[in-house]
Every structure is written in structure tokens, then in C-alpha cells.
Ligand SMILES: Nc1ncnc2c1ncn2[C@@H]1O[C@H](COP(=O)(O)OP(=O)(O)OP(=O)(O)O)[C@@H](O)[C@H]1O
């Protein structure tokens with residue numbers, strides 16, 4: 001496993017450059033149902049037309065969304081990840097991040113969901129988690145919400161974005177889920193309406209972080225097709241599952257895109273203990 005750790009660490013020292021430039025805000029897409037922020041204090045967001053489906057602590061724990069549980073040791077682990085991610089994103093004015101991995105079942109959605117919750121706890125930030133794994137969507141399962149009409153409702157049925165978002169009862173967090181697997185996924189995520197949406201999501205609110213849960217880089221062309229529309233990316237690998245050559249291949253395919261960090265999931269390191277009383 002040390003080899004995977006090294007491969008991941010090497011990727012961060014590879015000096016990958018930032019191909020993104022701040023996009024101009026396109027006109028014509030619908031809003032998110034959110035009241036634009038005023039002032040500089042913590043954001044008080046009213047979800048005027050966005051569905052609210054509260055997720056309770058028991059469900060959070062069952063679905064391994066520990067970032068949502070105060071005083072859980074793993075909540076602190078995700079706080080540490082959040083702050084590292086946030087520092088790197090702020091340093092480069094990145095506002096959108098893709099969560100990628102080499103193959104399936106490495107923990108992308110788990111990391112994306114916990115990171116989203118943890119980032120939403122930062123009072124000056126809002127977070128939108130988009131399920132862009134169109135072949136195998138699962139963000140809705142983690143949060144236990146009805147995914148309909150979701151992203152495809154927006155892309156294909158002409159619905160307003162606010163009708164497709166869900167607030168899982170966590171302040172400053174909204175989800176854009178998807179419950180209908182599609183097989184021509186890379187064509188769907190690069191259709192003009194999706195690209196326009198990604199620009200709008202990035203540019204409308206400067207305080208908002210958009211997290212895209214991506215499909216595996218080595219199994220579909222989706223992640224690579226969409227990567228140039230995302231500011232930066234985080235690579236998840238799983239101890240005992242991901243092979244060293246898979247990580248190397250993924251890193252080489254991501255060459256040229258800003259990889260701001262990596263997460264070694266299912267690490268055999270001792271479980272952290274909660275610090276404090
Ligand atoms: N650290 C962990 N400890 C225990 N179970 C985990 C851990 N990480 C992920 N899992 C479990 O492994 C399964 C796969 O995780 P997840 O759905 O996050 O992976 P994924 O990379 O998004 O998969 P896919 O490629 O299918 O989208 C889930 O059941 C999840 O709860």
C-alpha cells in the first residue's frame with residue numbers, strides 16, 4: 001500500500017498546471033432558488049423553492065456520513081480534509097471540484113458527500129453537490145432523498161434548477177441528485193445545457209463551492225470529458241482495492257488538470273479518536 005501512497009503523493013508534487021480561466025457568466029439559466037447573499041457575515045439562505053428533506057443523525061451514521069455528526073472522530077478527519085481542500089481552492093480562486101478515482105467502489109461518493117457536509121459547516125460557504133456519475137448515480141442513496149426530477153429533469157425536461165435541487169436539512173448544502181442511470185453519459189454531461197449550467201454554477205455566487213461526484217476515470221470517458229469544465233480535482237484511492245498501476249495511469253490521464261490532493265480511503269492506519277471532552 002505504501003506504493004499507492006507514494007504514487008498519490010507524487011501526483012501532488014508533479015506541478016500540474018491550471019488550464020482553467022475564470023469563465024464569463026452566461027445568461028439564460030434559471031436560478032437555484034437561493035436568495036443571493038448580502039453583507040459579509042455568515043450566509044443565511046432561504047430555500048424558497050427548493051425541496052427540503054431532512055436527514056437525521058441515525059441515517060447519517062448508517063450511510064457513513066460521519067461529517068454530519070458532531071463529536072465523531074471521523075467528523076474531525078473530514079474537517080481536516082475540508083480545510084486542506086479549501087485552502088488550496090482559495091489560493092487559486094477555484095470554486096468547482098471533481099471527486100475522481102481510478103476504478104469503481106473506491107469511495108468517491110462517500111468522500112464527496114462527507115466533504116460537502118463538512119464544507120457546508122463553514123459559515124461563509126455554501127455547497128452544491130452534483131451527482132455526475134450518470135451511469136451509477138448514488139448521492140441520493142447516501143442522503144436518503146428522492147432523486148427525482150434531479151439533474152436529468154433539468155437537462156432533458158426543461159425544469160427550473162430550483163425544482164431539481166434538494167436540501168438535506170443541512171444548512172448551506174444543496175444536492176443536485178440523479179436517479180435515472182443513462183448509458184450515453186459522456187454525451188449527456190457535455191451537452192450545451194450541462195456546460196452552460198456548470199459555468200453558471202461556478203460564476204453566480206462567489207461563496208459557493210460546487211462538488212461533482214464523478215465516475216471512475218479508467219472505466220468511462222465521462223470524467224476526462226468533463227474535467228476541463230471543473231476548476232480542480234481530488235483523487236480517491238482505496239487501500240486494498242486500487243492497484244498502483246491504476247493510480248499511475250489515472251494520474252497520467254489527468255496530466256494537465258489541477259489535481260489538488262488525494263485521499264487514501266479504507267486506510268489501515270488506526271482509527272482516529274475524538275480530541276476533546
Ligand atoms: N472507508 C470506508 N469504510 C467502510 N465502507 C466504505 C468506506 N468507503 C466506502 N465504503 C463503502 O463502499 C461502498 C462504495 O463506496 P462509494 O459508493 O463511496 O464508492 P464509489 O467510488 O463512489 O463507487 P462507484 O464507483 O460505484 O460510484 C459503499 O457501500 C460505501 O459505504
Ligand SMILES: [Mg+2]
Nearest residue numbers: 108109133138
Ligand atoms: Mg459513486
